[in-house]
Amino acid sequence: MKGELVEEKVEIISKLTEQITEKFKRSGYEVNPKEISKRLELLMFEFKVPEREAIRTVNNYLMKELDVSREQLSMESPFIKIGEITRPNQWVSFKAKIVQLWDSTSPNVSQVGLVGDETGIIKFVTWAKSGKPEVAEGKSYIFRNLVTDSFGGRMQVNVNRNSEIEEIAEDVPLPPREIKVTGALIAIQQNSGLIQRCNECRRTVSKGICPVHGKTESYDDLRIKGVLDDGENFYEIILNEDNIKALTGIGLEEAKKIAKENLERGVVLQTLRNRLLGKYFTVNGTRGERYLIVNEIDFFRDELGEKIDELLTRLGAEQ
Numbered sequence: 001m002k003g004e005l006v007e008e009k010v011e012i013i014s015k016l017t018e019q020i021t022e023k024f025k026r027s028g029y030e031v032n033p034k035e036i037s038k039r040l041e042l043l044m045f046e047f048k049v050p051e052r053e054a055i056r057t058v059n060n061y062l063m064k065e066l067d068v069s070r071e072q073l074s075m076e077s078p079f080i081k082i083g084e085i086t087r088p089n090q091w092v093s094f095k096a097k098i099v100q101l102w103d104s105t106s107p108n109v110s111q112v113g114l115v116g117d118e119t120g121i122i123k124f125v126t127w128a129k130s131g132k133p134e135v136a137e138g139k140s141y142i143f144r145n146l147v148t149d150s151f152g153g154r155m156q157v158n159v160n161r162n163s164e165i166e167e168i169a170e171d172v173p174l175p176p177r178e179i180k181v182t183g184a185l186i187a188i189q190q191n192s193g194l195i196q197r198c199n200e201c202r203r204t205v206s207k208g209i210c211p212v213h214g215k216t217e218s219y220d221d222l223r224i225k226g227v228l229d230d231g232e233n234f235y236e237i238i239l240n241e242d243n244i245k246a247l248t249g250i251g252l253e254e255a256k257k258i259a260k261e262n263l264e265r266g267v268v269l270q271t272l273r274n275r276l277l278g279k280y281f282t283v284n285g286t287r288g289e290r291y292l293i294v295n296e297i298d299f300f301r302d303e304l305g306e307k308i309d310e311l312l313t314r315l316g317a318e319q
Contacts, residue, residue, distance in 0.1 A: 009041075009045060012044075012051075013037050013040050013041050013044075014037070015088075015089050016036075016040055016051070016054075016055060017033050017036045017037045017040060018033075018089040019055075019089055019091065019147060020036050020055065020058060020059065020062070021033050021036060022089070022090060022091055023059075023091060024062060024066075026077065026078065026091070027068075029062075029066055029068060031062055031066075036058055036062075039054075039057075039058050039061065040054055040055075040058060043057060043058070052161065077090075077091035077092050077093045077144065077145050077146075078092070078093065079092075079093045079094060079095075080092050080093070080094055081094065081117055081118075081119040081120075082094060082096060082115070082116060082117045082119050082120040082121070082122050083117075083119030083120040084119070085120075085122060085148050085155050085157065086155065087148060088148050088149050088150040088155070089147065089148065089149070090147070090148045091145055091146070091147060092146055092147075092148055092157065093142070093143060093144040093145060093146070094117065094142075094143055094146075095117060095140065095141070095142050095143075095168070095170070095172050096115045096116055096117045096140065096141065096143060096172055097115065097116060097117070097138070097139065097140045097141075097171070097172040097173075097174060098113065098114075098115055098135050098136060098137050098138065098139055098140075098141070099113070099114040099115060099116045099121055099137070099174065100113050100114040100137060101113035101135075101136075101137050103201070105211075105212055107128065108127060108128050108129075109125055109126065109127060109128060110126045110127065110128040110130070110132075110134065111124075111125075111126040111134055111135065111159075112124070112125050112126070113137075114288075115143075115157070116172075116174045116175065117172050117173070117174070118172075118173040118174065118175055119175065120175060121174065121175065122155055122156060122157060123151075123154065123155075123156040123157075124143075124146075124156065124157050124158070124159065125149075125156060125157075125158050125159065126158075126159040127158065127159065127160055129161065130159050130160050130161050130163060131161065132159055132163060132165050133165060135165065135167075139167060140167070140168050140169075140170055140171055140172040141165050141166060141167050141168060142164075142165070142166040142168055143157070143159070143163065143164070143165055144163060144164040144165075144166075145160075145162045145163045145164060146158060146159055146160075146163050147160060154290070175287075176287075177286050177287045177288075178284070178285075178286060178287075178295075179284075179285060179287055179292070180282070180283070180284050181228060181230050181235055181282070181283045181285070181292070182230060182280065182281070182282045182283070182300050183228045183229045183230030183231065183235070183280065183281070183283075184228070184229050184278060184279070184280050184281075185226050185227070185228055185276055185277055185278065185279055185280075185281060186227050186228070186229045186234075186277075186278070187226055187227040187277075188224055188225070188226045188269070188272065188273050188276065188277055189225040189226065189227070191204055191225060192223060192224045192225050192226070192269055192272070193222070193223075193224070193255070193265070193266070193268040193269030193272060194220060194221075194222055194252075194255045194256065194258075194259055194265045194268040194269070195220070195221050195222070195223060196208075196218040196219065196220060196221070197218055197219055197220075197221050198210035198212070198213055198216050198217075198218055199216060199217045199218060199219060200212075200213050200216060201213060205218040220252060220255075220256060221241070221252070222240075222241040222244055222250075222251065222252045222255050222268075223238060223239060223240055223241070223244070224237075224238070224239040224243075224244060224272060224276070225237075225238055225291075226239065226276075228281065228283065228292070235283075235292045236290055236291045236292065237283065237285065237291065237292045237293075237294050238291050238292070238293055238294060239294050239297065240294070243294050243297050244272065246297070246298075247275075247276060247281075247297065247298075247299070248272065248275050248276065250268075250271070250272065255268045258271060279299060279300075280299065280300035281297050281298065281299060281300055282297070282298055282299075282300050283296070283297045284296040284297075
């Protein structure tokens with residue numbers, strides 16, 4: 001436990017040090033990261049100074065040492081495209097459209113969702129303490145002074161007290177989201193098959209427990225979370241009940257019957273794996289931040305396969 005706390009402290013100091021260093025570097029001033037880390041650690045963990053005040057104190061110290069006025073120190077981060085965001089702990093500004101808003105599950109977050117431009121889509125988080133105005137789906141904004149971050153191996157941007165959000169009339173274009181992919185289904189993940197969802201938020205329920213609402217009422221649903229490989233890229237896909245029934249003939253009622261007959265819900269998942277895993281499919285879907293949401297899916301048929309099917313049909317008709 002003590003080791004985890006030390007690691008967390010080191011990570012916080014490292015992240016803040018990089019942010020401050022980058023801020024001065026943008027204005028053409030070189031600063032000593034070790035000195036910054038030392039002062040931050042002393043202020044935050046020895047004297048228990050709040051993070052924001054510690055950052056302000058270190059900034060003031062550096063400006064005094066370098067004889068730099070606040071006006072000389074550029075406070076606005078460079079404008080970039082979302083597709084150029086590849087590293088955490090960078091200060092960035094960009095024009096973007098709100099693609100989607102999600103329900104926040106934390107009191108520390110006022111808004112969370114997806115924001116994008118023509119080069120890409122990224123998750124954004126607005127901290128409750130930032131005091132920034134809320135944004136709306138489908139509207140475009142100029143975002144200034146956001147901090148890039150990495151969570152779960154994926155990049156995101158965070159709106160903080162130093163950030164600015166300005167609504168604009170311009171309709172910022174988004175990358176094409178409708179794509180067609182042909183590939184092999186190489187994996188079907190856990191939390192697939194006959195699952196249960198919370199009546200209130202529709203999240204997956206495990207052993208009667210919703211991650212948001214705790215012990216709750218639930219309902220049955222049928223889905224597959226899988227991985228499609230087209231030879232060049234991997235796509236995480238989601239198949240709903242209609243998709244699954246079109247491919248296997250197994251819908252929700254059939255799945256519940258299979259589970260009842262075998263006294264085991266996991267048998268449904270195994271049945272679907274046996275019928276679909278390793279097969280080739282053509283998928284039309286909508287690209288999200290992580291998953292490809294499947295609109296249409298069918299077993300892949302190349303020209304040879306189609307000719308064989310046609311021949312078999314003709315032979316059957318002649319008989």
